[in-house]
Amino acid sequence: MGKKIVVALGHSALGKTFPEQKEAVKNAASAIADLVEAKYDIVITHSNGTQVGMIHSAMREYSRLEPTNTVAPMSICSAMSQGYIGYDLQNEIRTELLNRGIYKPVSTIITQVRVDPFDTAFSYPTKEIGRYMTAEEAKAEEEKGNHVVEIEGKGFRRIIAAPRPMEIYEIDAIKTLVDAGQIVIAAGGGGIPVLQQGTRLKGASAVIEKDVTSACLAEELGAEVLLLLTGVEKVALNFGTDKEQALDTMSVDDATKYIADKQFNEGGMLPKVEAAVSFASSSKEHKAIITSIDTALEGISGKTGTVITC
Ligand SMILES: Nc1ncnc2c1ncn2[C@@H]1O[C@H](COP(=O)(O)OP(=O)(O)O)[C@@H](O)[C@H]1O
Numbered sequence: 001m002g003k004k005i006v007v008a009l010g011h012s013a014l015g016k017t018f019p020e021q022k023e024a025v026k027n028a029a030s031a032i033a034d035l036v037e038a039k040y041d042i043v044i045t046h047s048n049g050t051q052v053g054m055i056h057s058a059m060r061e062y063s064r065l066e067p068t069n070t071v072a073p074m075s076i077c078s079a080m081s082q083g084y085i086g087y088d089l090q091n092e093i094r095t096e097l098l099n100r101g102i103y104k105p106v107s108t109i110i111t112q113v114r115v116d117p118f119d120t121a122f123s124y125p126t127k128e129i130g131r132y133m134t135a136e137e138a139k140a141e142e143e144k145g146n147h148v149v150e151i152e153g154k155g156f157r158r159i160i161a162a163p164r165p166m167e168i169y170e171i172d173a174i175k176t177l178v179d180a181g182q183i184v185i186a187a188g189g190g191g192i193p194v195l196q197q198g199t200r201l202k203g204a205s206a207v208i209e210k211d212v213t214s215a216c217l218a219e220e221l222g223a224e225v226l227l228l229l230t231g232v233e234k235v236a237l238n239f240g241t242d243k244e245q246a247l248d249t250m251s252v253d254d255a256t257k258y259i260a261d262k263q264f265n266e267g268g269m270l271p272k273v274e275a276a277v278s279f280a281s282s283s284k285e286h287k288a289i290i291t292s293i294d295t296a297l298e299g300i301s302g303k304t305g306t307v308i309t310c
């Protein structure tokens, strides 16, 4: 068996539309195939913010056409996003591996994650979902009872609660498949948030930060590396300013200080650095790496990226 790693794919691996995703997953599949060739055992997680918002809007339009169909709850939209993103990823990874002469099954696990009904996130929504809207569209969205936020220079976006992940229900299935040498796509979009009610799991109206769930998953699987693939090769201090400074390494203590100094933006780099700190601080054997989807192999080989250790 190889080294177990959890690879979290961000927006750059998926794009914003069906055609964009079809193209973007080719690049993601190439990065994953490089890691397979380097003999890693891989569990993949992915973003879903744009997609879950799109599905929710589509289902709302459908319920207008077909009033007997109520609006789909956000948890069902999350499940749909896991299904179709998983489908595109598993298909493209399969093709890329076969083109390299490798046969390795790839499966997607619909994954539910327990959240706490008293999580304060339910009172303070922060998670951006869906496309950017005009001020007029945002007002209409608010009139439907949804929360929106203005993003400077970009427009408005819906926001929803992002509670902390507490427990991954399908962890045994994920472990079994990865131990059997398969590539597993799991906990997509941070997992479907559910509330435990006796023997029942009830979907929650929320979207979990996928980076935070990825750290929990890596922990539960006993992975050695959490590889967070995003749009930049390295994490930077003073990002986007003329004092920008790319970081090769960060200790957990450094990262904690930079978080307190507000160096990382909420919903973007912040959840990645928080996930890296959480994973790296739990064992000296753990390593978190943040790098670009285009430099995944170089990142894990220590040639680039920002490495976070305790
Ligand atoms: N301090 C920072 N260092 C590097 N990149 C940053 C920083 N702050 C914000 N970013 C931007 O945030 C992006 C990551 O956020 P986002 O695209 O939302 O994540 P994801 O790749 O998981 O979808 C990076 O690609 C970069 O453009």
Ligand SMILES: NC(=O)OP(=O)(O)O
Residues within 6 Å of the ligand: 010, 011, 046, 047, 048, 049, 050, 128, 188, 189, 190, 207, 208, 209, 210, 211
């Ligand atoms: N669920 C989630 O974290 O998605 P994004 O990465 O698209 O925000």
